[in-house]
Amino acid sequence: MFVIGSILQAASYGIPQMTIGRFIVGLGIGQASMVAPVYIVEMSPARLRGRMVVIDNLALNCGQCIGIALSIAFQHTTHGWRYSVGLGAAPALLLLGLCLFIPETPRYLIMKDKLDTAAKVISKIYPKATQQEVSDKVQLIRLQLFEDLGHKQMSTKQSFKLLYFDRGNLRALIVGCGIVAINQFAGTNAFLYYAPILFSLVGFDDPLTVSIVVSGTNFLFGFIPLKFVDTFGRRRMLLWTMWIVPLSLCVGAVAMSYIPIGSDLVLEDKRTTWAGVLVLVCVIVFVMGFSSGLGPAIWQVNELFALEVRSFAAMMGVCTCWGSNLIVSSTYLSMMKGITPAGTFGFYSALMGVAYVCVYLFYPEVSGMTLEEIKLVFKDGFGIKRSEKYLGREKEREKRRISMLLKPSGIRSNWSTSDHRVCSRG
Structure with a gap:
């Protein structure tokens, strides 16, 4: 779909063909944005899962930078x-060719009762694990999978009922889709889509070149969660970085009020003023805070969903993502005309304050x-206290494990602490 859509767009000589090309590429984006994060979540060891998903987000940000760089390179070229x-x-x-070499996820294979193939994939994920540890992991996933399914494949209707009528699954869906909606209603994509228009409004002569600064910042600060998301934690990364988003938007709203912009979004004074520079700084700071926490969080929500409803819940997350994106991108310029650019910045600032x-x-x-x-986190509530107790117990276990390793008879494990404990319990 990406290939066909790209060729159709490049060969367009009218709006209808370009629209069809964009539509086909959109179908590819919709599927890829659902399948890729789910695949990564199911293939990654628990201790590395957050970083693996962040790498996916970094790849997206890198692609945006390359896309803008190509636009700048070809902007003065004929066609x-x-x-x-x-x-x-x-x-x-390239992706199509590489897909021939990647295996199915162990959980999918176990769901299809292909236990031997699943064991081979798990042994690749944990190359130093013993045969017994791999077998234990397979049995653990199998027991968990069929605990609710009763050894039967679920229909779409059954998945729907289990997702919306099981309270634990519904809580996970609310949290997951909520984070996805917050990610989009922060307005970051609107900044990227309309960056040339926005920066021309504040007085910059080459807004397309300035916009690559925003994309580059988004990419570079995406490395912060890559380093800390698994050690510092998802929740703390969000709480420690999300406050930057409403604060920078609030300052940007104040700066926007000093820029003479007409009701038809035409800059009345073409000079670049201190207010214009401050808006650019605020946008960059906004992107710094966003890409450090909220940006990759959108792709990590798939780990919240139970296996028996994960694909269906991931679909709902993708629908929330692009539905919210449609609302923001289609109303952004209208809001700037209706309530002024300063009012638009202020609106999103208040929205992100509530989101925090x-x-x-x-x-x-x-x-x-x-x-x-x-899955157990959402069993009796939204799991804040339950997850804090879990982390407290894990820290104590880690201390004891380290003290055992320091002893001459200590045995090093190839599994993460949680993997080993749950595997033993299973």
Whole structure:
């Protein structure tokens, strides 16, 4: 779909063909944004799962930077836009070739009763694990999978009922889709989509070049969660970085009020003023805070969903993502005309202030937990206290494990603490 859509766009000589090309690429994006994070979540060891998902987010940010760089490179070339959209087929062809070499996830294989194949994949994920440890892991996942399914494959209707009528699954869905909606309603994509327009409004002569600064910041600060998301924790990363988003938008709203912008979004004074520079700084700081916490969180929500409803819940998350994106992108310019650019910045600032409170009240910490353990977090509530107790116990276990390793008879384990404990329990 990426290849066909890119070629159709590059060969367009009218709006209908370009629209069809964009539509086909959109179908590819919709599927990829659901399948890729789920695949990564199910393939990753618990102790590395957060970082693996962050790498996916970094790849997206890198692709955005490359896309803008290509637009800048071809902006003065005859039919340069054709090269910009047509080159999208190249990475898609590379991905298609690489897909021939990746295996199915162990949990999917176990669901299809292909236990031997699942064991081979798990042995690749944990190359130093013994045969007994691999067998224990297979049996643990199998027991957890069929605890609710009763050894029967579920229909779409059954998945729907289990997702919405099981309170634990519904709580996980509310949290997951809530984080996805917050991610989109922060307005970051609107900044990226309309960066040339926004920066021309504040007085910059080459807004397309300035916009790559925003994309570059988004990419570079994405390395912060790569370092800390599994050790510092998802919840704390969000709470420690999300406050930057409403604060920077609030300052940007004040700066915008000093820029003479007409009701038709035309800059009345073409000079770049201190207010214009401050808006640029606020946007960069906003992106710094966003990419350090809230940015990758959108792709980590799939770990919250129980296996028996994960694909269905992931679909709902993707629908929430692109539905919210549609609302923001289609109303952004209208809001800037209707309530002024300063009012638009202020609106999103207030929205993110409310979002911060919601994350504090409802988003649990699941770092280091296996996917089977995460299901238990939402059993009796939104899991804030339960996850804190879990982390407290894990710290004590880690201290004891380290003290045992320091003894001459200590035995080093190839599993993460949670993997080994749950596998033994299973």
